[in-house]
Amino acid sequence: MSKNPTELHAKYPAMLNGDNNVKLSLFRDPIPNASFSRHRNDIELGSRDDDENISRCNKPSNEVKVFRPSPRIGDRRIRKLLTSKYWKVAPKLRDFEHYRYDGGIKPIYHKRKTLYSRERSQRDTLYKRRKLVDRSSVVTSDGGFSGESVSNSPDNGDKSGPAENGVSASVIGHQASSHSKESHVKFRIKSFRVPELFIEVPETETVGSLKRTVMEAVNSILRGGLSVGVLVHGKKVRDDNRTLLQTGISCKDNLDSLGFTLEPSLVQTPPSLGSGDPPPSLSCETSVLLTRSPGTPVLDSVMSDALSEPPPLTHSGSLPESNHELVSSHIDILTNKTMLESQALAIPEMSMEPLSVVPVNQKTKRSELVQRRTRRPFSVSEVEALVQAVEELGTGRWRDVKLLAFENADHRTYVDLKDKWKTLVHTAKISPQQRRGEPVPQELLDRVLAAHSYWCQHQAKQHGKHQGGILKITEAPTDKTWS
DNA sequence: ATTAGGG
DNA sequence: CCCTAAT
Known part of the structure; x- marks a missing residue:
């Protein structure tokens, strides 16, 4: 339970821990439904929609792949392949x-035409229907957590620079055995851990001021929104577009080493938080350094460099020790289908003292950003x-x-x-x-x-049918004289 | 809807 | 791959 001290990760200020509960359900098919609840009274979540079934069943199968979820991102554009022009040529x-x-x-x-027409209309229909529910529905009982901040990577998850600064989560996964219709992968996130947050304040700092400092630090992270990272075997899965199936998350073996991270998006953070001069703009006279785990190369660079370049990402599970520790702890597989109550991803309940509460920049403009297609x-x-x-x-x-x-x-x-x-x-x-x-x-x-x-x-006359024979390209390049 | 290029 | 300007 959330009160379990061991799960509060006392090492860090329990900013993101609390009595709130998070329950996350990830589904294997097109529309992952994840819901978060910040309250004990868990809400029901992750109801699947029929769309998923339909899309899976009706998908015309020229795909040899056994079970490939219909390309949800591919549907992003309705591609009209059939045009009169084509049939002319x-x-x-x-x-x-x-x-x-x-x-x-x-x-x-x-016969292609008829076939295609049918396929297309199907696809279009699916598209229309799906469009309504395509966005992961993350329900918050009190609006505390924006759905976008959870379901979407801010900037096409590739350049997750600040990733290392994320929090990690203990996960309990469970997968329904077969993958007939109920092949969903269920996760239970026991707890999220707060990223390493280094705060430096004068000895004369008051507790209240310290709280405020911490709050601002956290806010600076939350302000840009959070994105979720996924770790498998300690390795970050950066491709947002891969399916759980492809990533191996649906495999029971991998659920053991599955981890989630919360990553600040750092859309726009106080530049002064870098490393040196105490930001005069801060309402309190303290400087806040956000760093990665000690000993990590990229120190003090979270704020300044994070946006520019992703740190040399761990390739073969060479994860920073801290992270390793985070992801490897407390992971069990549920053997029953019961979704136990999960530990919380608590937003600091900034019920702070009479102070200027920075109006969190909640403009999650990426609300309409579409997922990048799978690579x-x-x-x-x-x-x-x-x-x-x-x-x-x-x-x-x-x-x-x-x-x-x-x-x-x-x-x-x-x-x-x-x-x-x-x-x-x-x-x-x-x-x-x-x-x-x-x-x-x-x-x-x-x-x-x-x-x-x-x-x-032949650009100029390119439209002219290039005489009968195919190209005479037998000797353009002389083998491997390319260097 | 396609093309053509930059990002 | 994505995004866009220009067709």
């Missing part, structure tokens, strides 16, 4: 070998399909490229393909050592460069 393509990443040669593609590295076969298509169509007709080679890949938009080509060209130019990710066969990269140079030259 389509016949022209018929002569090509339609090598698509998903199916090799596609003999014919009649889907192009597979070699996809690259090949792309190269093939570009060789035939050129570099200025991404929509056609899309439809030629990626029509069935809903998650690849023509913009994506264009971007991928861009990176491919770049990749092909750099040395193999500098390349990352799944290595692309040099042969393909050569074709990329060849096609690239070819189509660059």
